[in-house]
Amino acid sequence: MRLLFAGTPHAAVPSLEALIASRHDVVAVLTRADAPAGRGRTLVPSPVRVAAEAAGIPVVTDVPRGDDFLTLLRDLDIDAAPVVAYGHLLRPDVLAVPRHGWVNLHFSLLPAWRGAAPVQRAIIAGDEITGATTFLLDEGMDTGPVLGTMTETIRPRDTSGDLLDRLAHAGAGLLVATLDGLEDGALHPQPQPADGVSLAAKLTTADAHIDFRDPALAVDRLIRGCTPAPGAWTTVPGPDGAPARLGLGPVAARPDVTDLGAGELRPGKREVLVGTATHAVQLGLVQPVGKKPMAAADWARGARLGDDVLLGTQEGAR
Template identity: 65%
Template sequence: MRVVFAGTPEVAVPTLEALLASPHEVVGCLTRPDARAGRGRRTRPSPVRAAAEAAGVPVLAPQRLGEEGVAEQLRDWAPDVGVVVAYGALVPRDLLGLPVHGWVNLHFSLLPQWRGAAPVQHAVLAGDEITGAVTFLLEEGLDTGPVLGRLTERIRPRDTSGDLLGRLAQAGAGLVVATVDGLARGELVPEPQPADGISLAPKLTPEDAKVDWSVPAFAVDRRIRACTPAPGAWTTWRGERLRLGPVEPLDGPPPGEGEAMGTGELRVDRSQVLVGTAAGAVRLGEVQPQGKRPMPAADWARGVRPQPQERFDG
């Protein structure tokens, strides 16, 4: 099969590499334009572009797929199938039917659950125990197309969205190759998605990543893990933003004498920093003050010296 691949971030690279190692021929690659990244804000190619060019695959990086010349290039590549993994832009209606077998999208949830841009983050945030990935045929609706293949994956108790997405990206690469194999043999029958069980997973914003200490410890833990590594969970301390790495919810009451901890209240000893919530407390892991590198919470606390009953803002 002649394959056109569309993808942009690192999470899409395992699928591209799996297709390159398969009997199928990757004839071209679509990706988002080069963007500024890193501390120096230098312009860099997307991870998919770098991987494709290293393999000698022609790359197109338009701002929009509707730009002049994109459709002509796709027709020149004459794909049997398009494969999409985290591309970051919609495939226009007039291009949906261009590959012989359509466009196969790898989505990191068990559709129709968590349709949208951030399915893994929302699965962690909701406390789901099982998730997975599916391949489905693109159509005009948001993640509404019929399903071709699926796999399941257990969400581990301490998974961040980055941990879970990494595993799904690797497993999903094999699912995509199996799907393309099945299409080539004419063995796959697309299965319409059920009308019930639909949930949406819009992109999480930095404001969504702000920790609310007035909820129970388990909910604080989920939000922080869901927002790790992006967009990055945070709180405010003495008026400045403090980024938070994953925390550990305490099973019982927080250690120490005195009254129960208030929401957002810090309790510090030499080896740990605890924060009170609406029900229980959490033990901080790494924190990152503005303009500084991540550090263990106990080291941070020795520098800022929280006062008794001092709290995170908000």
Template identity: 60%
Template sequence: MRVVFAGTPEVAVPALDAIADSGHDLVGVVTRPDAPAGRGRRLTPSPVAQRAEELGIPVLKPVHPRDPDFQEALRALEPDCCPVVAYGALLPQSALDIPPRGWVNLHFSVLPSWRGAAPVQHALWAGDEVTGATTFRIVKELDAGPTFGIMTERIRPDDTAGDLLERLAEGGAGLLVATLDGIEDGSLEARPQPAEGVSFAPKITVDDARIDWTRPAVAIDRQVRACTPAPGAWTTYDGERLKLGPLTLTDLPVPAGRLEVGKTRVLVGTGTHAVLLGDVKAHGRKQMPAADWARGLRLESGAMLGEA
């Protein structure tokens, strides 16, 4: 089939590469416009745009996919199907109608669970044991289109959102190519999603990522891993924000928010048992092990995290 791939962040690049290496004719790529990045805030192409340019594939960067000029350019490419991974913009019906075999999305959950922008983060935060990826035909309703195929992935006890998403991106790339193959040869037929089991995964905000130390240690551990690497879990010390990397659970009793400072480790209490801090990043400082951070501030046991 003639296909035009749509995607934007790094997580979409494995699927782009898999399609480029497949038997399908990749005739174009759609991605978000260049955006400010880095310390100098220079306009920078998306990871998908950069990879497409390396592959010599034409790239379209509409401000919005409803733009008539974009739709005309897409129509001129004559795609049979448009595979999508994390494109980042809502597609109007006028764009959905262009490829005769539709737009096929790779979504990182087992639908109908965790429809929305942050399925991997919400699966971790909820304590799910298994997640996966689903290919489905895009319709107007959010992530509600009929499905073609799924893969499953067990969630490991120490997974961060970044770790899990990396595995799903690699495995999902193969699923997306297999879906395109099945659509082309007629062996795959889209099936409606079940009406039961629907859950939603809205984008996680910086406010969502703030730690409440009165909550159970297991819940805090899940929250931190779900927010790693973005937006980054955080608390406060002495009125300033302190970003937190993944934690380690312990069975030690320490009051919620209280620090227990040793030479080589820093514990903080929760609503149940203490957790061992990993790497931390104070405002204006580099990321470092918690023990180094505490040593630099000459912290002693009894200091508190999370106070305004």
């Protein structure tokens, strides 16, 4: 089949590469326009654009609105448009152009976790199983009929980055198999069930704030779900006593330590413990404002913290 691939981030690149290597013909790639990044706000192409240009495939960055885009799309004479994390909603007249529709690869078992952050939300919720779904886009938010699924275990120490990487590579095979099945006439879309719907709203910086008054299990899941983006953080007293931000990497459970109050810090030579509503956790990498990530013990030595420091409260200290 003649394909237009639509995608933007790193997680979409394995699918593009798998489709290029398949029996299908990727005639063009649709991705978001170059975006400013870094302190200099230099325009940077999307990972999908970089991969497409390396393969010699024409790239389209037009916003999918207006008659010009519709004309361009029709001129491509495509059979299907596979989509992986493209980043724009599509109008009904655009959805109607490909003969076999827009085939979206979504990183959850629909109808669970419809929306922008399915992998992060699954980890935060404590799900043990997730997966990926291919389905036909319609006007709703991840509501179209299902074509194929695959499952993936969420491991106890998975971050959202770890899990997304596995799903991106395994899901690429599912996407290719789905397009093969559509071309062969072996697949028939099935409506999503009405039960089991959950929503996966995009995580904000505020969502990633860690409050150590929560149970240790909730702290662990939230940090892992927010790693690497948007990045978990808490508060610690700054040089002037005001709360300063401290980025957090995944923690280790310490159920053997129950004598620390919520947010109470216990720095040691090789470890830094902090209390929660249940038991302590051991901090891993931390990142003070304006500095690179470092081992928690190194941070604690340099910060010269007092015995009365509390993490993750509005006040930052007792």
